[in-house]
Amino acid sequence: MVLIEIAQKRGRMNDSILRFPGAVLELETVMDELQAQIKKLTKIEMSDDGTPVVSGFSDEQAVARLQNELNETRSQRDELMAIIARIENVFAEHEKLPCSMETIDDRIKEIGQIGRDMQTRLNAIVIDLIVHNRAITLPEIWSHPDVRALEDGRAESIRAGAMELEELQKLKVALEPHLRDEDGLCDRAFYPHHYQPVMNPARISEMSL
Numbered sequence: 001m002v003l004i005e006i007a008q009k010r011g012r013m014n015d016s017i018l019r020f021p022g023a024v025l026e027l028e029t030v031m032d033e034l035q036a037q038i039k040k041l042t043k044i045e046m047s048d049d050g051t052p053v054v055s056g057f058s059d060e061q062a063v064a065r066l067q068n069e070l071n072e073t074r075s076q077r078d079e080l081m082a083i084i085a086r087i088e089n090v091f092a093e094h095e096k097l098p099c100s101m102e103t104i105d106d107r108i109k110e111i112g113q114i115g116r117d118m119q120t121r122l123n124a125i126v127i128d129l130i131v132h133n134r135a136i137t138l139p140e141i142w143s144h145p146d147v148r149a150l151e152d153g154r155a156e157s158i159r160a161g162a163m164e165l166e167e168l169q170k171l172k173v174a175l176e177p178h179l180r181d182e183d184g185l186c187d188r189a190f191y192p193h194h195y196q197p198v199m200n201p202a203r204i205s206e207m208s209l
Contacts, residue, residue: 002098023189111161118154
């Protein structure tokens with residue numbers, strides 16, 4: 001999935017889009033650790049034909065607990081993967097490549113700046129024309145090739161920017177329902193200790209003080 005690849009490179013946990021693939025990566029790390037612990041408790045023997053086979057576990061209760069935790073973590077990961085698939089589908093429906101919300105917001109800001117930047121350049125050209133020819137008239141200024149080209153380009157950029165801005169705003173509206181972590185899947189992945197029951201009576205006493 002594209003969003004998981006982006007999260008691997010950027011790791012934006014606080015981004016409203018990337019927190020979902022970020023949570024998947026957190027859970028996959030936990031799964032690897034659980035599998036490593038189970039492997040340490042696994043007894044492996046060689047069969048008559050030299051093939052390694054599992055003969056049992058050094059602590060079956062611990063393995064059962066770890067396996068149960070692994071299954072729960074995998075289930076949580078799968079739920080997040082389903083959400084990510086829906087998010088990426090929204091991007092596809094709007095003919096956009098999946099990206100972070102930060103990238104979308106940055107592009108919206110860039111679009112708003114396009115007209116201002118080109119207006120600044122246009123003003124600079126007009127001032128330069130006046131400085132070099134105090135007798136120049138307004139019709140001569142606006143018919144100057146550099147001014148005309150920049151003004152035409154500015155108008156076209158503003159039109160194109162307005163269309164893209166509308167598309168991005170529609171994309172954000174379509175994404176919003178899929179970015180609600182109503183079941184707390186992301187928080188449980190990033191802050192698992194907040195959701196684990198406290199079993200030690202001494203620890204419970206500490207927390208009540």
